[in-house]
Amino acid sequence: MSRILLAAHDRGGANLLLQVFYKVIDKQHDVRFYKAGPASNVESKNSFDITEKKEIVDKIFNDFHPNLVITGTSKYSNFEKLFWRRAGELDIPSIALVDAWINIKDRLIKKNTKILSQPTILGVIDSSTKDQVEKESWCKSKVLVTGQPHLESIMELSKKNSRKEKNNTCEILYVSEPIKEQGLTSDFRFDQYDILDILLKNIPNDRDYKIIIKPHPNELKLNWEKHKDLISNKNNFNIVISNQDIDNLILNANLIAGFASMSLIEAAILEKSVLSIQFGNNINPNPIFKKISNIKLVKDTKMLAPMLKILLDNSYRCSVDKEFMNYFTDSNKKIFDIIANEFDIL
Template sequence: MSKHTLAQKLHRQIKRFRPNIIVTGTSVRTDVEQLAWTAARAAGVPSLALVDGWVKIPDRFLQKKRRSTRPTRYGVVDSGIKRVLVRTCKAAPSDVDIVGHPHLEKISADVGLARLQRKRAASLKVAFFSTPAEDIEADHGIEAIQALLPHLAAHAPLELLIKPHPREALDPWRQWLALFRVQQDGNCINAALVADKPTFDILVTADAVIGLPTSVLVEAAFAGIPVMVVSPEWWPSRNVVIDRYLSERIASNAQSIPLKLSELFKCIRADAPIHRDGSVKNATDRAVKAIQRLSVRHR
């Protein structure tokens, strides 16, 4: 659908339903939300944009100089992102509400609750979440697995579930897995590619989660699952939330992997700490109150 067609459709829908407020997310490098904010402003309807992340904040607001392509107010996850939004996108501080992260609150609570019903298997189940550094490449995920395997073997027998990123090429993973099964000495690590398995189901059953820098690790940690991050020093973009909440769980080079794995497996045998802070505490309620305040203000 072209921008013009989408803009017309948005104008028609607003005119038809006459909403009190329009609430959007803030996708990276897309103008769908910008069109919604513009249509809302033209119709005299207030809009609230929820910035539900810690990275690529300027990329969520493409038209930086045009007020008409901005929302009426913003809802952000914490005070740090409020400062980033004000500094890089020139948002007025008075227009920004700190609401937390409703999705992270919901997913971590749901996973944590579901895990109460799980039954531990005879062997440990470790999930590995990969992600490409730039495009669709699987090389970095495979390199990380290769670096982990010799040290994982010390904690065998275990089941290794490998979940590539949806954008990631699968053929390299299939080829690697076939070669791994041929070369494996014994049957101490049972590796499987679970590209089609829902992330939620993996988190519910995993004893531990390892991965390249990806938001799934944050969800796992907040749900109380032992987590380890393989974040090479050369990784092109830093994940602010991982650096903030999981800094002690990061293996930044091959030399640090044995220690971080040892710490990970100690956490499996003990009760893993559950992260709770302003990002998830009453986040849904705070977001709803921000919506209600803006709606009342413009009646």
């Protein structure tokens, strides 16, 4: 029996590791899952919520003596990096699984520094990403293709999903991102509040609408409460701020709108109507969007109203390219093979 330690700070990493836990390494192994930050909201067996401190991580290694460490990656935290550091000091192999196509180097840089912290193996979603990372001199980890187990589970869920039909009230889910908090407003020429304001101005006046705002874990909900008060006085929409699980919100919405969140990709896999709003932005912050036919990208405000009319029409049907789905097919098998072949653990 092997002792395998899992660790994640962000929801995306936790969802990915959850699939690895249950479908790859659960049987006949002692597995412990350590979480912090937004990942703490992802339920799992054998899980422990801890604080992001070096001494706590060191004690975990001293008590558990893992044979292998598998983590997510986080742009906003040093949590997973603490586990890579300690694993390296003890000659324990580590695998960091990247759950997205963007900001890969940023996920390995220690917060508020320029210092790179790297695991034994860096798992990326597809071969194109692998080739790109290997061309860049900064990556010293072995780069392997691991797919994306969480998106694979979403793909399985899409087979059971039934499209929500048009009714008297239409739900629009707005998935926010911390553009303002990251200081990117000048680069993109708008922030998450601007996007919503323009979206509301262009919604057709043909029925009742419920606008559900899903804040990003790295945003202050209070800021959204203040903005909601401002926009509620200017609109007749039923506007709510939700803390519900994003997957359930996506399933129940008629339209999912946002900037470049991974949640838009999840919604696309579920064959929902999806709108990425990137006004004035000449650099696509998530280039994978161009490969997904049912994510509609709007960069011109004049195109927003006609695009909304199309997406909110119940005759519109979404589909996902088979080539895109191949990126994360058999993800769990890929990870199983890597663990078995690289470390002879499973």
